[in-house]
Amino acid sequence: MTDTPIRPAFHPMHNGARTALPFSAEEYETRLDGLRYAMEEAGVTATVLTSMQNIAYYSGFLYCSFGRPYALVVTEDKAVTISAGIDAGQPWRRSATDSLTYTDWSRNNFWRAVAHVAGKGKVLGYEGDHLTLTQRDLAEEFLDPLAMLDMAPATMRQRMFKSPAEIALIREGARIADIGGYAIRAAIREGTREIDVAMAGRNAMELAIAEAFPDAEYRDTWVWFQSGLNTDGAHNPVTARKLAVGDILSLNTFPMISGYYTALERTLFLGEPDPAARKIWEANVAAHDLGMSLLKPGASCAGVTAGVNAFLAEQDLLQYRTFGYGHSFGVLSHYYGREAGLELREDIDTVLQPGMVISMEPMLTLPEGTPGAGGYREHDILIITEEGAENITGYPYGPEHNILG
Numbered sequence: 399m400t401d402t403p404i405r406p407a408f409h410p411m412h413n414g415a416r417t418a419l420p421f422s423a424e425e426y427e428t429r430l431d432g433l434r435y436a437m438e439e440a441g442v443t444a445t446v447l448t449s450m451q452n453i454a455y456y457s458g459f460l461y462c463s464f465g466r467p468y469a470l471v472v473t474e475d476k477a478v479t480i481s482a483g484i485d486a487g488q489p490w491r492r493s494a495t496d497s498l499t500y501t502d503w504s505r506n507n508f509w510r511a512v513a514h515v516a517g518k519g520k521v522l523g524y525e526g527d528h529l530t531l532t533q534r535d536l537a538e539e540f541l542d543p544l545a546m547l548d549m550a551p552a553t554m555r556q557r558m559f560k561s562p563a564e565i566a567l568i569r570e571g572a573r574i575a576d577i578g579g580y581a582i583r584a585a586i587r588e589g590t591r592e593i594d595v596a597m598a599g600r601n602a603m604e605l606a607i608a609e610a611f612p613d614a615e616y617r618d619t620w621v622w623f624q625s626g627l628n629t630d631g632a633h634n635p636v637t638a639r640k641l642a643v644g645d646i647l648s649l650n651t652f653p654m655i656s657g658y659y660t661a662l663e664r665t666l667f668l669g670e671p672d673p674a675a676r677k678i679w680e681a682n683v684a685a686h687d688l689g690m691s692l693l694k695p696g697a698s699c700a701g702v703t704a705g706v707n708a709f710l711a712e713q714d715l716l717q718y719r720t721f722g723y724g725h726s727f728g729v730l731s732h733y734y735g736r737e738a739g740l741e742l743r744e745d746i747d748t749v750l751q752p753g754m755v756i757s758m759e760p761m762l763t764l765p766e767g768t769p770g771a772g773g774y775r776e777h778d779i780l781i782i783t784e785e786g787a788e789n790i791t792g793y794p795y796g797p798e799h800n801i802l803g
Contacts (some may be wrong), residue, residue: 405503408480408511412497413487418613419458419494420656421563426494429456429556430477436552437472437523444473444516445523445549446537451735452525452553453479454657455728459493460615461485467508467533470495471515478515480508492615509540518542523549551739557728558740559753564658565781568727568755570610571653571660572779572790578603578651579662579793582623586647586668586802589640592628596621596636603653611655618654618731623647625668629773630763632663632720633732643669643803646772652732659730662793663759663777666800674769676797681713682762682774683796689723689742689758693780693787699746706760707744718764720773724757727779754782 419426433456437445447453447470454460459479461468469480479497481489490497498515500507516522518541526548529537537543560568581602585595599621608616625641628634629648641647647666652659665679688709692702706723710716726740739748740756750756759777764770778791794800 406501407504407507408498408500408514410490410497411481411483411487411499412490414491417491419492420567420614420658421458421561423494425561425563426456426458428561430472430495432556433472433549433553434474436549436556440523440547440549440552441521442523442547442549443520444471446471446512446516446529447525447549447553448533449525449528449734450657450731451557451729452550455553455557457493457495458656459489459495459497460657461489469508469512471512473516476515480511480515482508506536506540509536512537513540516541519544522546525550525553554737554739558726558737558748559751560728560755560781561753564728565753565755567655567658568660568779568781569790571655571658572662573792574603574606574610574653574655575651575660575662576791576793577606578621578653579649579664582621582649582651583666583802586641586666588643588668588803591638591640592623592625592636593638595641596623599623599649599651603651607653607655614656620652620654620732622650622652624650624773626772627766630765631773632761632775641668644671645669646671646675646774647802648773648775650777654731657729657731657735659727659735660779661757661777662791663775664793664795664800665774665776666802667797669803670801671797672770675772676770678715678762678764678770679774679797681710681715682760683776685709685760686758686776686778686795689760690778690780690787690789693724693750693756693758693782695750695752695782695784695786697750699740699742699748699750700744702750703742703744703746706742710760710762715762718762720761720763720775724759727755727757750782752782752784756780756782
């Protein structure tokens with residue numbers, strides 16, 4: 399009779415050699431130093447990060463949850479990713495930190511692994527905008543913290559300021575977004591489905607990413623290409639609608655490079671727009687130009703928003719504004735990440751500073767039955783510098799360039 403094999407709750411899975419990460423080991427250590435400084439100021443002993451954006455930002459590892467919990471546990475002298483067994487050695491190979499793998503032999507082995515690194519009875523940092531109520535209860539049960547403090551605002555503030563290496567990667571993303579835009583433009587013709595146009599742009603970007611970043615992982619690059627009524631929302635999914643002459647079109651490319659998001663968004667028309675549509679399009683382009691001119695160090699997000707609002711109000715178009723005028727860039731996607739403290743909205747007073755990266759993207763939506771009905775949106779990415787702002791988007795905008803057919 400053989401003994402029952404020991405089934406560990408967690409164990410190291412250091413399978414294979416480390417691979418190239420998006421940034422240097424020194425870059426990740428600098429980021430962790432920044433987090434530890436914030437922890438020291440708050441009196442936090444250990445921080446358990448659970449979001450995709452923060453784990454990727456501080457370790458380099460971008461997880462795929464599929465309903466399982468993941469973490470990066472950071473203490474004064476340790477940083478360890480906690481990953482599910484299904485990932486095997488990939489978290490180790492794709493991380494600048496140490497790693498532990500938890501098993502599913504028993505429920506809540508994830509929290510046993512976290513407790514092994516973080517310790518019990520400590521002042522615990524967590525992400526208040528990500529940790530669910532259920533997981534918070536489990537954290538209290540397994541770690542018995544003296545107190546729990548929300549470290550999400552501090553991590554967001556740190557991520558808002560981009561390093562030179564991050565800015566270099568974002569520049570490449572903007573360049574590749576333009577490649578996708580030109581591929582989409584070439585695919586647009588009467589009778590073509592939205593999905594076919596979208597695939598042309600996505601394929602072009604994925605090939606460009608693989609060429610520029612041969613050591614990266616490739617996932618999540620996408621396109622939203624909308625036409626006609628489908629342009630009314632910025633995040634409307636692609637359909638099989640066929641393009642017709644006279645359609646308003648919305649071109650949106652999103653290359654994803656190691657968790658970093660960039661974007662290109664443009665209004666186009668298939669055939670000459672009618673006078674009402676052209677007037678609205680030109681007004682939105684003017685708002686876009688004005689907004690970009692306002693992005694400079696020392697300007698506040700609310701102040702920039704007020705300036706663009708005033709212009710659209712003069713044009714009697716403010717009631718058609720759809721959302722805020724821009725947002726930060728970095729570790730971000732359509733299903734994770736957001737630096738909500740750096741968005742161009744009335745309720746955000748953040749002052750722009752060198753090293754921040756932000757978009758300008760005014761959008762007007764006029765409902766069906768209104769002259770010029772449709773969604774109009776332009777989007778450029780700007781790096782805030784000591785002198786002003788540098789626009790790193792190259793694809794042209796406006797009626798002079800984007801009336802096709």
